[in-house]
Amino acid sequence: MELLTEVRWPPYAVGIGIGILSWFSFLISREPISCSTSFARTSGGIERLFRGKKVELKLYYQEIKLVVDWQGMLVLGIVMGSLISALLSDDFHWQWVPSRWAFTFGNSPVLRVIVALIGGVFLGVGARWAGGCTSGHGISGTLQLAVSSWISAICFFIGGILMAQFLFKVIG
Amino acid sequence: MQTKASENISKKDKSPLVWGLVFGILFGFLLQKGGATKYDIIIGQLLLSDFTVLKIMLSAVLTGMIGIYLMKTLGWVGLNPKSGSMGSNIIGGLIFGVGFAVLGYCPGTIAGAIGNGYLDALAGGLAGILIGSGIFAALYPRLKSGILKKGDFGNLTLPQLFKVNDWVVVVPVAVLIFLLLIWLERVGL
Numbered sequence: 111m112e113l114l115t116e117v118r119w120p121p122y123a124v125g126i127g128i129g130i131l132s133w134f135s136f137l138i139s140r141e142p143i144s145c146s147t148s149f150a151r152t153s154g155g156i157e158r159l160f161r162g163k164k165v166e167l168k169l170y171y172q173e174i175k176l177v178v179d180w181q182g183m184l185v186l187g188i189v190m191g192s193l194i195s196a197l198l199s200d201d202f203h204w205q206w207v208p209s210r211w212a213f214t215f216g217n218s219p220v221l222r223v224i225v226a227l228i229g230g231v232f233l234g235v236g237a238r239w240a241g242g243c244t245s246g247h248g249i250s251g252t253l254q255l256a257v258s259s260w261i262s263a264i265c266f267f268i269g270g271i272l273m274a275q276f277l278f279k280v281i282g
Numbered sequence: 283m284q285t286k287a288s289e290n291i292s293k294k295d296k297s298p299l300v301w302g303l304v305f306g307i308l309f310g311f312l313l314q315k316g317g318a319t320k321y322d323i324i325i326g327q328l329l330l331s332d333f334t335v336l337k338i339m340l341s342a343v344l345t346g347m348i349g350i351y352l353m354k355t356l357g358w359v360g361l362n363p364k365s366g367s368m369g370s371n372i373i374g375g376l377i378f379g380v381g382f383a384v385l386g387y388c389p390g391t392i393a394g395a396i397g398n399g400y401l402d403a404l405a406g407g408l409a410g411i412l413i414g415s416g417i418f419a420a421l422y423p424r425l426k427s428g429i430l431k432k433g434d435f436g437n438l439t440l441p442q443l444f445k446v447n448d449w450v451v452v453v454p455v456a457v458l459i460f461l462l463l464i465w466l467e468r469v470g471l
Contacts, residue, residue, distance in 0.1 A: 126345045129344065129347075134305070135305050137359055145390040149408075154415075157416060170418070170422040180299065180302035183300075184303070188306045188394050189396050190307050190397060191312075191394075192319050192395070201314070202398060206402055208402065211321060223401075226403070229406075230381065230409060231411075231414040232377055232380045233385055233414060235381075235415075236376070238418035240374025240375045240377075244382070249339060253350060254361050258363065259364060262374065267379065269375065269377070269379015269382065270379035271379075273382075
């Protein structure tokens with residue numbers, strides 16, 4: 111039980127755990143762990159609330175289908191699992207501005223939220239453009255040795271490292 | 283067609299959804315224990331000062347790959363690789379990377395960050411991802427047969443690309459990941 115209340119596990123324990131989890135998701139659900147399509151379905155679902163059924167006719171939503179599926183439940187589960195882990199280890203806290211951000215850019219929640227929103231837009235477009243994210247391509251795809259996933263994962267980090275340097279070393 | 287598909291799903295048993303939730307809870311639990319729900323850890327990786335994220339990802343890939351290919355060889359599971367193209371994966375990957383650094387979370391870890399109580403993830407990042415996904419859906423008809431098809435290679439895997447037995451790729455990749463992790467520890471990253 112003490113293990114569950116520890117704030118941090120070694121990265122290798124976590125990684126091996128995720129690897130084993132991927133065995134069972136293939137074996138039981140025939141699904142690789144992936145997340146980002148659910149955000150596109152949610153986005154389409156919200157648009158449907160305002161604009162009605164015709165949203166479903168959009169080409170992209172005909173391909174991915176606006177339904178709550180295995181992956182949608184997975185993403186919901188991630189929120190719950192993280193919450194459980196954080197509560198058990200007393201690591202849950204409400205926070206607007208992360209400390210590394212505050213150190214360079216100050217502790218204004220408004221600035222942080224605006225920049226996070228802009229980053230999210232890029233992330234949303236990029237995930238759909240590449241056909242996956244750090245989970246679907248970065249872990250589940252690379253472990254299947256998919257060519258698309260190795261190229262994507264390498265580009266995620268090239269883009270990410272260059273942009274992080276620019277943000278923190280040039281602007282910051 | 284759409285209504286029929288959703289009717290079918292509601293008539294089918296709900297166990298896939300329950301399993302999705304179970305896997306998600308375990309995944310989220312692990313991400314939080316690894317620190318991957320935190321902006322500081324993720325941005326530390328992209329600034330190359332904290333290698334936690336890479337260590338988690340590489341050990342997950344190492345473990346997952348060996349198990350999945352073992353089960354594939356035994357005929358227990360089939361692979362499900364995503365199809366791709368140069369125009370899709372390179373350009374999309376770089377756009378994603380920019381967003382990854384500006385936001386400091388990715389789609390999986392942002393769900394974990396929300397569970398951890400991080401409001402910049404909820405109020406800023408999540409809204410942004412939903413807007414970005416919507417923008418892509420609007421652009422999709424124009425991108426589909428253009429840029430997204432440039433350099434199309436389908437759902438190829440590396441063993442298929444090199445036309446070799448799976449294990450000819452799995453073993454060297456496993457060794458390389460293992461050596462990279464040992465090197466990271468050696469140099470104290």
